[in-house]
Amino acid sequence: MTEIESACMEIIASSGSAKTSFIEAIHAARDNQFALAEEKIAEGDLAMSSAQRPHFSLIVQEASKEDVPFSMMLMHAEDQMMAAEEFRILAIELIALYHQLDELQQKNSSQS
Numbered sequence: 001m002t003e004i005e006s007a008c009m010e011i012i013a014s015s016g017s018a019k020t021s022f023i024e025a026i027h028a029a030r031d032n033q034f035a036l037a038e039e040k041i042a043e044g045d046l047a048m049s050s051a052q053r054p055h056f057s058l059i060v061q062e063a064s065k066e067d068v069p070f071s072m073m074l075m076h077a078e079d080q081m082m083a084a085e086e087f088r089i090l091a092i093e094l095i096a097l098y099h100q101l102d103e104l105q106q107k108n109s110s111q112s
Contacts, residue, residue, distance in 0.1 A: 004068060007054035011077035014051035015084040018044040022084065022091040029098040037095050044088060051081050 001009075021044030028036040055077075062068040 004058065004071070005073060007058055008071075008073040008077040010054045011051045012073075012080050014047045015077070015080040018047035018051065018084040019080075019087050020044075021047060022087040025091045026094050029095040032098070032102050034095070034099055034102075037091075037098075041088070041091060041095070044084070044091075048081075048084060048088070051084070055081060 021040045025037040025040035028040055058068055
């Protein structure tokens, strides 16, 4: 396996782990487990860091005029990383929304 293929595999695997953590964060928030949701976001952020290191390395390599050949694997790695980043944004927003809904429910039930 080449260095670029290895970097792509790291990006794909780490991005996939991050995306899974972000989805788990949404599920936890849906169940009003907000501390767990925050833990899952942190877990996902750590996985994203693992994806960003080899990604940054490839960018530096290309910026240094070294050849970074295009491949389906590289395109897939980029796609997986972008998807994970988008899931993070959505997870943060959904957690905030679930938190607001929970607060409203608690306020309404205390007024009854």
